[in-house]
Structure formats: structure tokens, C-alpha cells
Amino acid sequence: MAGIVQFHRAFARLAAGILPGVLLFCGLACVPARAGDSRPDPRIVQAVNRLTYGPGPGTLKQVEDMGLDAFIESQLIPEKLAEPPKLEEALAALPSLQMDTVRLFREYGPPAEAGREAGPEAMRRTFDRADVVALEAAKARLLRAIASPRQLSELMTAFWCEHFSLGAKKGLAHLWVGSFEREAIRPYAMGKFLDLLAATAMHPAMLIARENWKNVVHRDAGKAEREALEPTYAALLLAHHTLGPGGPQKPADTLALARILTGWRVGAARADSDTGGFYFDVELHDPSDKVLLGQTVKGTGLGEGAAALRILAEHPATARNLCRKLAVYFLTDDPPAPLVARMAETFGRTGGEIREVLRTLFTSEEFFDAKYRGGRIKSPLRQVVSAVRAMGLEPTDAAALAGALAGLGQPLFAADGPEGYPMASAQWQKPEAMPRRVSFAGDLAAGRLAGLGPAATVTAQALAGALGPNLSPAVEQAAAKAGNDGAGVILASPDFLRY
Amino acid sequence: MSRGDTVRRRDVLGWLAALGALGLVPGPALARKAGRSSGEGKGEAGGQGREAAKAPWRTGRQLVVVLLQGGPDGLSVAAPVADPLYAFLRPTTALPADCGGLDLGRGFMLHPALSALAPLFASKQLALVPACALPGQGTSHGPALAQFAAGTPAAQARRTAAGWLGRLALALAGERSQMLVASQSEAYDGAPHYTMMAPGRGESLPGLPVEDQTLFAAAGRLYGETGGALGKAFATGREDRQEALAKLLEESRRAAGGAIPAPHFAAFGQRFGRELAKRRDAALGFVSVGGFDTHSGQGAAKGYLADRLRETGQGLAGMLAGLGSAAEDTVIVALGEFGRSARENTFGGTDNGLGGVALVLGGPVAGGRMYGEWPGLAGHRLAEGRDVAVATDWRDVVAPIAVRHLGLPEKKLGDVFPGFTPASSPPAIVG
Numbered sequence: 060m061a062g063i064v065q066f067h068r069a070f071a072r073l074a075a076g077i078l079p080g081v082l083l084f085c086g087l088a089c090v091p092a093r094a095g096d097s098r099p100d101p102r103i104v105q106a107v108n109r110l111t112y113g114p115g116p117g118t119l120k121q122v123e124d125m126g127l128d129a130f131i132e133s134q135l136i137p138e139k140l141a142e143p144p145k146l147e148e149a150l151a152a153l154p155s156l157q158m159d160t161v162r163l164f165r166e167y168g169p170p171a172e173a174g175r176e177a178g179p180e181a182m183r184r185t186f187d188r189a190d191v192v193a194l195e196a197a198k199a200r201l202l203r204a205i206a207s208p209r210q211l212s213e214l215m216t217a218f219w220c221e222h223f224s225l226g227a228k229k230g231l232a233h234l235w236v237g238s239f240e241r242e243a244i245r246p247y248a249m250g251k252f253l254d255l256l257a258a259t260a261m262h263p264a265m266l267i268a269r270e271n272w273k274n275v276v277h278r279d280a281g282k283a284e285r286e287a288l289e290p291t292y293a294a295l296l297l298a299h300h301t302l303g304p305g306g307p308q309k310p311a312d313t314l315a316l317a318r319i320l321t322g323w324r325v326g327a328a329r330a331d332s333d334t335g336g337f338y339f340d341v342e343l344h345d346p347s348d349k350v351l352l353g354q355t356v357k358g359t360g361l362g363e364g365a366a367a368l369r370i371l372a373e374h375p376a377t378a379r380n381l382c383r384k385l386a387v388y389f390l391t392d393d394p395p396a397p398l399v400a401r402m403a404e405t406f407g408r409t410g411g412e413i414r415e416v417l418r419t420l421f422t423s424e425e426f427f428d429a430k431y432r433g434g435r436i437k438s439p440l441r442q443v444v445s446a447v448r449a450m451g452l453e454p455t456d457a458a459a460l461a462g463a464l465a466g467l468g469q470p471l472f473a474a475d476g477p478e479g480y481p482m483a484s485a486q487w488q489k490p491e492a493m494p495r496r497v498s499f500a501g502d503l504a505a506g507r508l509a510g511l512g513p514a515a516t517v518t519a520q521a522l523a524g525a526l527g528p529n530l531s532p533a534v535e536q537a538a539a540k541a542g543n544d545g546a547g548v549i550l551a552s553p554d555f556l557r558y
Numbered sequence: 559m560s561r562g563d564t565v566r567r568r569d570v571l572g573w574l575a576a577l578g579a580l581g582l583v584p585g586p587a588l589a590r591k592a593g594r595s596s597g598e599g600k601g602e603a604g605g606q607g608r609e610a611a612k613a614p615w616r617t618g619r620q621l622v623v624v625l626l627q628g629g630p631d632g633l634s635v636a637a638p639v640a641d642p643l644y645a646f647l648r649p650t651t652a653l654p655a656d657c658g659g660l661d662l663g664r665g666f667m668l669h670p671a672l673s674a675l676a677p678l679f680a681s682k683q684l685a686l687v688p689a690c691a692l693p694g695q696g697t698s699h700g701p702a703l704a705q706f707a708a709g710t711p712a713a714q715a716r717r718t719a720a721g722w723l724g725r726l727a728l729a730l731a732g733e734r735s736q737m738l739v740a741s742q743s744e745a746y747d748g749a750p751h752y753t754m755m756a757p758g759r760g761e762s763l764p765g766l767p768v769e770d771q772t773l774f775a776a777a778g779r780l781y782g783e784t785g786g787a788l789g790k791a792f793a794t795g796r797e798d799r800q801e802a803l804a805k806l807l808e809e810s811r812r813a814a815g816g817a818i819p820a821p822h823f824a825a826f827g828q829r830f831g832r833e834l835a836k837r838r839d840a841a842l843g844f845v846s847v848g849g850f851d852t853h854s855g856q857g858a859a860k861g862y863l864a865d866r867l868r869e870t871g872q873g874l875a876g877m878l879a880g881l882g883s884a885a886e887d888t889v890i891v892a893l894g895e896f897g898r899s900a901r902e903n904t905f906g907g908t909d910n911g912l913g914g915v916a917l918v919l920g921g922p923v924a925g926g927r928m929y930g931e932w933p934g935l936a937g938h939r940l941a942e943g944r945d946v947a948v949a950t951d952w953r954d955v956v957a958p959i960a961v962r963h964l965g966l967p968e969k970k971l972g973d974v975f976p977g978f979t980p981a982s983s984p985p986a987i988v989g
Contacts, residue, residue, distance in 0.1 A: 183938070190936040191642050228937065436788065458645035459652070466649065466904060488788060493795035495904050497777050501770040502906065507650040507858075534780060541776050551777045553784040553792075 098528050099123050102427045103130075108529070108558040109389050110134050110421065111210035113445030116525040131421045135414055137209035137249065145453050146206040152456075153195040160238040160263050160336045167192055167234055189234035194461060196237025197471040201457040201464070204444045215248040215413070216240065217440065218388055220472075221479030223259045223300060225268035228473065231325075235264035236472040242335060252381065252411035253372040256300065260292075260368060263325040263336035269295055275343035276321045283345050290317035299477045301371040303380030307352065315349040319356055319363045332361060378406035382416060384482055389420060391431050392483045398425045433529075433557045435484040439467035441558070442496060446503055446550050449525045450517040456510030463508060467495050497551040504547035519545025530554050615730040615841050616965040620834060620884070621956075622843035622877070623723065624892035625706065625743065626870065628699070628813040628851030631898040631908050632915035632946060634863055635672065636686045636928065640665030643935040650858065651902045657859035662686060664928050671864040674871035678878070678919060682926035683885075685987045689913035689933055689949035691896050697910040697945070699813045699851070702895040707744035709953060709975045720748025722974055723842055726960060727751075729970045730841045738837050740830055740845040742816050753840070755833055760822030763848055766810050767855030767862055768803065769906050803905060806853035814848025820869040823847045827873030831880020838884065841964055847873065850894060854905035874919060886921035889959050889988060893917070893952055899944050900935055913946030916955050922963055922988050929955075929985035954984035963988045 099119045107114050107122055110131065122130045133140065150156055158166060167188040169181040200220075204213045220240055225232050232239075243262040247255035259265050266272040271292035277285040293316035297308040322344030329338050339361040346358045354370055356363050371377060382402035386394035398420070405419040406412075420426055437445060443464050447454065454460065464470060474480045481487075502508055506515045519538040523530055526549070534552040538545035549555055637653040638644050645652045653659060659667040660676040666688065668676060678684040694711035696702055705711050709722025723746040727735035737752040746752055774796060781792035818826055823845075834843050849866040856863045874892060878885045897914025913933070918925070930950035933939045941947040953975050960966040960974065971980065 186938050187934055187936040190938075194642055194646055456645070458642060459649040462646040462649040462901075465646070466902070488791050490791045490795035491798065493781075493792045494774070494799040497774060497792075498770050498904055498906070501773040502650050505769070507769075507906070509645055509649075509652060509654055533783060537776050537780055541772065544772050544776065547770075547773045548776045548780075551773055552780050553788055554780075556788070 100127070101429065101432065101528070103127050104528050105427055105432050106131060106421070108432075109426075110214070111448075112204050112214065112441060113448050113558065114525055114527065114529075115448040116451040116521065118525070119527045131418075134209075134211035135249070135418055135421075137212035140208040142207055142209070146202060149202050149206075149455050150199055153199055155192045155195045155237060156199055156241070158238070160235050160242060163192065163234055163238055164231070164336065168231065185231070186233070189231070193233055193236050193472055194458065196240060197461040197464075198457040199237065200240070200471055201444065201460050202454060204440075205447050205457075206453060211417070212248060214388075215417075216245055218385070218482070219244045219248055219255065221474060221482070222384070223255075223265070224474050224477070224479030225264055225472070226477070227475045229268050232264045232268035233472075235262075235267075239264035247413075249414045249417070250412070252377075252406070252413055253369060255413075256368050256372050257365065259300070260296070260320075260364070261323070261335075261337045265292070266323060266325050266337070271320055271323055272325050274317055274321050274323070275340075276318070276345040278342050278344070278346070281346065283347065286345075288314070288317050288321070290314060293317035293320060295477050296371065301380070302374060302376040306374075306376040306380065311350075312352055315351045315356075316367060318345040318347070318349050319351065319367045321345045322360075323364065372411055373407075375403070375407065378403040378411075382406055385416065386420060388482045389417075390426060391434055392485055395425050398423055433554075435558055436487045437556055437558055438480065438484070438487050439464055439469035439492075439496070440471070440480075442556065443467070443499070445558070446500065446555070447511070449522055449550070449555075450503070450515075450546070451521070451525065452511045452515055452517075454511045459508040459510050463499055463502070467499060468492055496556060500550035500555075501544070501547040504544070504550055517546050519549055522546050522549045526555070529558070613731040613734075614965045614967050614970075615735075616963075618838045618884075618887050619964050620838070620841060620843060620888040621959055621964055622834065622845070622888060622890045623745070623956075624874065624877075624890060625741075625745070625817070625844070625846035626850050626892055626894040627703070627817040627846045627848045628810065629697075629702075629894040629896045629898055629910055629914060630850035630867075630870075631852060631856065631863060632688055632690070632913060633898070633900065633908075634669050634856075634858075635867065635915045635917070636662055636666045636688050637669065638665055638688075638932070638935065639667045641935050647901045647935060648858075649902065650906050651856045651863075651908065653859050659859075662928055664932065666928055669864065669867050670859055671868040672871040674868070674875040675917070675919070678875065679926055683878070683919055683921060683923050685918045685923055685925040685985075686928050687916040687918070687930045687950050687952075687955055687985060687987075688928060689897075689946050690893060690916040690930065690952050690955065691912050691914050691948045692953070693948045693951050695896065695912070697896055697912060699809070699895065699910070702910075704744065706895045707747070709745075710977055712977065721745035723844055724748030726966070726974045727842055729966055729973050730960075730964055735842075736837065736840040737842045737844065738830075738834060738840045739843065740826070741818060743844060743846060746842070746844055749842075753837070755830065757818045757822060757826050760826060761819060761824075763814055763819035763821060764862075764865075766807055766853060766907070767857075768807075769855050799904075803854065806905065806907075810851040810853050813851035817846040817848030820847050820849035820866040820873075823873035824869035825873075825876070828876030828880040831877035831885075832882075833880075834877070834888065835881045835884040838887075851910070852898070852907045853903065853909060854907040856902070856907045874917070878919060889918065889920040889922055889963055891916060891918050891952075891956060891959065893955075897946055900940050900946050901944060911945035912941045913948045916950075916952055918955065918959075918987050924987060924989055929987055950985065951978075951981065953978050954981045955987065958984050958986065959988045 103122050106127055107118055169185045207213055225236060239262050243258040247258055269292040270289050274289040275287050276283045290313050294313045297313055298304050302308055322340045324338050324340050325336055326338050341360055344360055348358045349356045351367055351370055356366050383399045386399050402416050402419050406416050409415040443460055469480055523535050531554050534554045538548045541548045639655040657670050659670040662668050675684055692705055692711055695705045707721040721744045727737055727749040733750045735750050737746060737749050739752050740755045740757050781789045830845060847870060852863050881888050893916040894914045897911045898908035899911035903909050933947040933949045939947055957971055957980055961968050
């Protein structure tokens with residue numbers, strides 16, 4: 060019943076979104092004089108800058124043609140946008156992308172010797188391969204970020220990959236950074252938060268990276284016998300993944316949650332509920348009843364975990380924490396409280412529908428407030444991807460780009476700390492990083508990076524055309540003066556670094 | 559051979575005078591020795607006769623060490639193009655797999671600028687050893703050169719000890735051991751005789767390129783106009799960068815000090831080879847070539863390092879050509895005091911690093927292949943997380959050559975390389 064109501068609501072909104080777009084399109088077609096108008100609507104520039112990794116050649120014009128609302132709507136329903144064949148081709152060249160977590164372990168993990176643990180040399184070889192597999196995952200992320208028309212979806216994938224960061228390289232988890240993204244993040248990046256939370260919690264990469272696989276209580280005759288609690292993941296889950304650092308959790312909640320999550324293991328399936336390298340071992344699970352955030356969670360085994368995750372996902376503190384973070388990511392380091400409150404309200408009302416929360420954000424007045432335009436500094440990831448997009452390049456291999464990104468201080472799947480790379484843009488404005496940004500711009504513009512196609516250079520004029528009002532006249536003049544270095548000057552300019 | 563020896567010994571002073579005109583100047587040790595031998599006359603000759611009888615050196619066999627000073631980039635000389643991590647670590651300095659370099663096998667490619675060496679690899683007179691350095695050594699030029707010269711990573715502790723080439727000379731032929739050198743080095747300190755062949759005048763070494771100077775100038779104006787936190791961050795960052803860059807450029811200039819500039823070596827190699835061919839009484843030769851401390855603007859298939867490698871390749875191939883038929887009895891080992899960082903730096907260059915590459919050339923070489931283990935480029939394999947790990951001790955390259963080729967008794971290896979324990983199965987580059 061609720062599902063049907065939701066569907067109706069969604070449909071109404073969808074129609075409301077497309078209709079003005081269609082009307083606008085008709086308007087443009089009927090009055091051709093307006094189409095030749097000089098500079099695009101600043102609201103369109105803002106939407107393209109924030110809902111995508113930045114405009115490529117012709118993007119601003121396309122969005123103007125389709126209309127602002129229709130553009131936002133199309134980005135909110137990425138499933139309807141077809142991936143370009145060239146991108147599919149480039150991705151097909153990365154064999155590990157086709158493998159799920161279990162298969163990756165079989166193909167690249169330590170060889171199973173009859174009844175023996177893999178030796179240290181076998182593990183070293185596994186880690187050799189893990190680096191290559193992780194690089195393929197990084198390449199895939201970059202290729203998609205550059206060429207996929209599902210730009211908002213790509214931005215959200217990046218957002219959640221950091222939010223649910225696996226932290227510094229750790230054992231087999233490193234082999235699975237890509238399968239984690241594909242299996243636990245991508246399918247739910249714009250869906251229900253609870254689904255996303257559950258998928259990340261049960262994924263072998265998270266279980267190993269955040270050590271929940273070690274979190275066990277040994278049983279004897281149905282009773283807890285010997286405890287080996289490892290609350291690292293439970294603490295992270297409360298303080299970062301859901302309620303946030305300022306949440307209502309107490310130390311006792313962390314411990315209760317750790318007990319709830321005991322017996323979550325990595326290995327071959329033993330029951331129907333075990334999938335993708337996850338299994339539940341009842342013999343290593345604490346059977347007692349627990350109290351989490353004031354709510355009693357009956358000792359029912361695996362079901363306790365589901366109940367606990369639901370409690371966390373539906374908690375108002377979680378809504379506030381996530382909505383604020385999303386507003387920081389998409390709008391400003393210091394988002395207005397009323398906007399965050401409205402987003403959190405949508406979150407609560409829709410049962411944590413990320414798509415609806417984003418719709419609230421992108422249709423808010425605050426989102427288009429002139430004071431936020433050009434107020435963010437690009438993260439290195441955004442700088443690299445936006446630069447390649449602005450040049451209109453279609454990379455066949457992104458190894459050099461992934462390496463350049465590492466050099467700029469943001470290697471993919473390698474963020475230390477609990478929450479991956481910072482969402483706040485002030486973090487990316489450190490003096491030592493600035494010259495690296497400029498050097499990268501020069502390397503890219505001069506065609507010094509490999510894998511970007513045969514003619515990987517572009518004129519300053521073409522770049523300026525793609526970027527439109529993002530560039531000030533001063534930058535365009537400086538680029539014109541710089542001759543052959545013009546494109547590099549634009550990509551290195553403060554105007555390009557801001558969005 | 560022995561007749562040539564006699565003639566030379568009798569005319570030693572006149573010979574020295576003649577060499578002076580040719581640019582061959584005796585080193586202080588030889589001058590001292592020459593002075594003494596002219597005074598002692600016959601007695602000396604008799605003494606040497608007895609010495610010759612027990613000298614282990616197989617007369618006419620030569621080992622020439624070419625020190626590629628500054629630390630050449632092993633990942634460019636023998637590029638691991640088949641490793642997917644290579645392009646990741648080297649966004650602007652990796653060699654593309656299709657740039658025309660020779661396939662060395664095992665996933666490696668010879669830098670296309672070393673094309674002068676490609677025929678030697680095909681005719682099995684060139685072998686390469688990746689990930690080669692002195693285990694436990696450092697990555698600052700001064701200490702590393704001292705460690706290279708001493709042939710032990712404990713060089714700092716034994717400052718007074720002679721160089722390993724000096725000790726090798728003594729171990730091979732005692733007091734009458736001869737050596738032909740073209741550069742100064744502590745490596746042959748303690749050698750009883752050496753002859754310095756002055757390289758004469760030649761092309762000097764160009765400075766390292768800095769690719770983005772004009773870009774920084776233009777960006778500097780724009781960020782200046784922008785001001786604010788961003789403008790300030792840029793100004794500070796740029797100033798620090800300029801300072802760091804200036805230091806690196808100065809370091810790079812110094813790192814080539816005392817060595818023959820690579821552009822000069824391109825032509826000098828052959829002259830040195832011709833002289834080596836004439837000097838079959840010299841068991842050892844030494845020359846150092848400068849220009850490999852590529853902290854900035856290294857380039858890839860083309861560029862600064864490619865130019866230095868082309869010159870080096872021409873010089874090495876020229877040396878073999880100059881040796882002529884004597885190349886059948888000569889082994890050339892070319893290596894740096896270390897290698898370079900696996901990751902490129904922010905200046906489009908590479909920083910001093912551990913594992914480098916050794917090239918072994920000459921008639922006696924069982925070449926046409928790569929020797930030694932390759933640790934790979936995975937993060938956990940890199941030394942300190944940044945350098946190619948050392949898989950082959952260069953002494954394990956040199957020691958078998960000294961033993962099997964020059965005739966050094968195995969038990970004397972400890973005299974040449976104090977504290978060195980040879981690997982159980984060192985690369986058998988020389989049969």
C-alpha cells in the first residue's frame with residue numbers, strides 16, 4: 060500500500076518535472092531568436108556545475124535546450140540514460156570488472172592448498188594482484204565519471220564510496236574495493252538508505268576492512284562462553300555511517316551494536332541468507348537480548364542486525380547527519396539549516412529515499428542562490444574529471460589519470476580515516492596542493508598524459524566555449540595571450556578550480 | 559702480450575711523456591710507481607716476474623665499470639610496460655608500450671633512445687639486471703657515491719678504506735696491476751697504478767627542463783588578481799615550489815660533478831674503447847657519466863632523459879666498437895649509484911630511489927635476456943612504499959665477473975667487498 064502511494068507521488072513529481080521542460084523546449088522551437096541568446100541562464104550553469112562533474116563541449120547548450128527542470132529530473136532517474144558504447148568498450152577492457160566478490164577471491168586470492176593456510180609468499184602474490192584489481196576499479200570509476208551521461212549517479216557513487224570508505228589498504232579488502240563499489244554502493248546510490256547501509260554492512264570488503272569479521276562470541280551449548288568483541292565497525296557505524304559524530308549514541312550503544320553484529324563472517328555460504336561471500340555463524344553470535352538507543356533488540360541471530368540497521372537508518376539523527384553532508388557536497392561547506400531540515404524531513408517522510416532528498420535539494424531556492432555560485436573549490440577528483448570532460452576527450456585508459464589523481468593527493472580507494480576524503484571544499488585549498496593542480500593542468504593540456512586518445516589536446520577557444528560563463532574575461536584574455544599554453548592556463552585558472 | 563709488457567715497462571717514462579700529449583695523464587699512484595721503478599731498474603723487473611707467476615689475473619681480460627652518475631631511472635631504461643601499475647605510477651614519464659623500444663622479454667622494453675644497444679641485445683652481448691643496487695644503501699648522492707666506491711653500505715663507518723676497484727686491482731695482479739680511468743672516483747682509491755685518460759673538451763650537460771614555467775607565470779597573475787584565501791594559498795604554494803625546484807636543480811647539477819657529461823660521452827666512449835683495446839695490460843677500466851639525476855622534466859619516449867640515454871647508448875656501443883676484437887675479452891658493467899623513485903614527482907621528474915638497473919655488455923656476456931628477480935611495482939613491494947625494492951645486489955653482478963672472467967680467486971672476494979655474502983645463485987651473466 061505504502062509502495063503504491065509512493066509510486067503515485069513519484070509519478071506526479073516526475074510529470075511535473077518533465078512538463079515544464081517540454082513546454083520550454085516548445086517555446087525555444089517557436090521563438091528561434093531566443094536560442095541565439097548570448098549567455099546561458101546562471102541557474103543552468105549552477106545545475107550543470109553541481110549535478111555533473113562539469114560541462115563538456117555543448118553541455119550547457121544541451122541543458123538549455125532541454126530545460127532546467129527536465130535536466131534535473133533526467134539526472135534523478137539515471138536508469139533511463141543509456142551509457143555510450145565507447146565507454147562500455149573501455150570498461151570491457153578491464154576484466155576484473157566482470158567478477159563479483161567470490162569470483163575475485165577465486166581468481167586472484169591466495170591459492171587454496173589442500174588443508175593448509177596460504178603461505179606468506181602466496182599472500183604477497185595475492186596483494187600484488189590486488190593492487191592491479193584495485194587499479195582497474197579506479198580506472199573504471201574515472202572512465203564512468205568522465206563519459207557517463209548518468210553524472211549525478213556517478214557523483215553519488217563517489218559520495219557513498221567515501222562515506223562508506225574502506226580506509227587504508229587492508230588485506231583482502233583491497234582486492235574487493237571495486238566489487239564493494241559495484242555490489243554495495245552503485246545499485247543503491249540513489250535508492251533507499253537502509254538498503255545501502257545493509258549492503259555495505261554485509262559486504263566482505265567492509266567486514267574485513269573494518270574488522271567486524273573478528274567480532275565474535277564463542278558459544279558453548281547455546282550460551283555465550285568466550286567473548287572476542289571487536290567494536291571498531293560498530294563504533295564507525297554509529298559515529299560516521301549513520302547518527303554522525305554529534306549523535307545521541309553512548310558507549311553502551313556501541314557495545315550493544317557490536318554484540319548484535321557478532322558472527323558476521325566472510326566465507327562460503329552455509330544458508331540461504333548467506334550471499335556474496337558473507338555468512339552468518341550462529342555459533343559465533345551472542346544470543347542475548349540487547350538494548351540499542353533505548354530500544355530492545357531480541358536475540359534472534361542474523362535478524363537482530365537487520366533490526367538494528369533499521370533503527371539506525373530511521374533515526375532522525377541519521378537523517379540530519381546525511382542530509383547535512385549531502386548539502387555540503389552539493390552546495391556549500393556551511394549549508395543553511397532550514398534547507399538541511401527540509402531535506403531531513405523528506406528523508407524521514409520517504410523512509411530514506413536518497414533520490415527524494417536530492418530532489419528537495421535541487422529544487423530548493425537556496426540551491427540556486429547566487430551567493431553559492433563558484434563558491435566551491437574542486438576536489439582533485441573533480442578537477443581531473445572536469446578537465447578531461449571540458450576538453451571533450453574520451454579516454455581509452457585511465458591509468459595515467461588515476462596516477463595523476465594520486466599525485467594530486469586523492470588516490471581512489473586509498474583514503475585514510477573513517478569517512479574517506481572530506482566533502483568540505485575548504486580542505487582542498489592547501490598551499491602545497493595548489494602548484495600540483497597547476498602542473499596537472501599543464502600536463503593534461505600539453506598531452507603529456509597517456510591513454511587519452513590520439514589527439515589529446517584542445518584549443519583555448521574550444522575550452523572556453525565548453526565552459527561558458529564559468530570563465531571570467533580576465534582568464535580568457537590570459538589564455539589568448541599564452542598562445543599554445545592557452546588551454547593549460549584555462550585549466551590552471553582559479554575560475555576553473557572553482558565551481 | 560708478454561712482449562708488449564716488456565716493451566712498455568722498459569720505456570715507461572718515455573711512454574708517459576707521449577701519453578701526456580695524447581691526453582693520457584698518469585694518476586698520482588702511477589707517477590709514484592714510475593719514479594720508483596726507474597730508480598730500481600732490474601730488481602723491480604725480477605720482482606714483478608715472480609709476482610706475475612702468482613697473479614691470478616687472466617692477462618688481457620678486462621672489466622670496465624661505467625658509473626651512470628646521478629642514478630638513472632631503471633623504469634625507463636628497462637621499462638616494465640606490461641605492468642599495469644607502471645602507467646599509474648608514472649602518469650607523464652611512463653614509456654607507452656607502442657613507442658618502438660626493443661622487447662627485452664619478461665614484460666620489459668628497452669628505452670627506444672637506447673636503440674644503439676638493441677643490436678647488442680639481439681647478438682646476446684647485452685644483459686640487463688632490473689631492481690639492482692646495494693642493499694642497505696642510502697639515496698643521497700654523496701653517501702651513495704661513497705658507498706658505491708667502498709663497495710659496502712657501511713662506507714660511512716670506514717671512511718679510510720680504499721675503493722673496491724682499488725682492492726680488486728690489488729687482488730688481481732698485485733703491485734703491477736694497471737687500470738685505465740677517465741674520471742675521478744674514490745672507487746679506485748688504493749689502486750697501485752692507474753692511467754687517467756683526460757676526456758678533453760666536449761659538449762656540456764644541459765640543465766633539467768622545467769616544463770610549466772610559462773604556465774605558472776600566467777597562473778600567478780590570475781591567482782594574484784583573484785586574491786582571497788585561494789590566491790594566498792597559491793602564492794605560498796608557488797613560492798615553496800620554486801624553492802624546492804631550485805634545490806633539486808642544484809642537486810642535479812652537483813650530482814653530475816666530476817663525471818663526463820652524457821652528451822660528451824656519446825663520442826668519448828669510442829675513444830675510451832680504442833684506448834682500452836691498446837691497454838690489454840689493464841685489467842680494469844673506469845669512467846663515470848653524468849646527467850641522470852632527472853628530478854624535473856624527465857620526459858618519456860622523448861625528452862631530457864631520452865636524450866641522455868641516447869648519448870649513453872651511443873657511448874657504450876662506441877666503446878665496444880672502439881675495443882674491436884678486444885671486446886671479446888672485455889665486460890662492461892654500467893650502473894648508477896642508485897635508481898629512482900617508482901612514482902614520478904610533481905615536477906615531471908623522478909626523485910632519488912633505491913632499485914636501479916645494471917647493463918652488462920661485451921663478448922663474454924651471455925646476453926639477450928634479463929637477469930635477476932623483479933619485485934614488481936605493487937605498493938607493498940616498494941621499498942619504503944616509494945622505490946623499486948633492491949632484488950639484486952650489484953656486487954652479485956660484479957663478483958662472478960671478477961671470478962669467472964678476470965680470474966679472481968673466490969676466496970679473495972672478501973678482500974674486494976668486505977662483509978659481502980654472495981647470493982646462493984648470483985646471475986650467471988658471464989659463463
